[in-house]
Amino acid sequence: EQLKAKLLASVGHDVQLIGEGWNFGEVANGARFIQASQLSLNGSGIATFSDRARDAIRGGGSSESGDNLIRKQGYINGLFVDPNALN
Template identity: 55%
Template sequence: EQATQKNMAGTGIATFSDRARDAVRGGGPFDEDPGVQGFASGLYTDPNSSAANGTPAEQKARLLHYQDLIKVGLSGNLADYTFTDTDGKEVKGSQVDYNGAPAGYAAAPGDALAYADAHDNESLFDALAFK
């Protein structure tokens, strides 16, 4: 069986979770435009000149979604963790979308390694200063 994040849940083997990293920084390490902003890099509140960030309304919607991703990340990416999302609905971590996959996939907190400043060869300082 393929060793995907979802399939590793409950095995005691942790996987890196990019969800919190992408929400905090904005975008991902392989984006065509590295200026895509996130929660900590000023999305909506201090926008930069990157057209990839979208309109103010799109930025606000993405920022609110990033808040939900960060909540799931702080829970250890637990699939069954229940919280009130930014729409005011009670949801499970597994019901929050992360690029077409569930944001919450872990059976236990030790199943996921959340990070914002490791593993992808770019420091958090570098990303935030650029964005």
């Protein structure tokens, strides 16, 4: 809520915050700080999404580039309104 309030004050209107809530690596399970996981963000006003949703939005997979990224075009880069030659 504090982060949301600061952003609101700085831009003058509501800001949509969306992130990938992961619990992994050396900081897993709150080892070094509170992880921004789906569970810890519950009620904070910050939304999370999955890697599958991210890939559908941006296109491709987590480690794809070049033609594969273009071929697997996502929603945000025009899949439904501006198809490319590879899809």
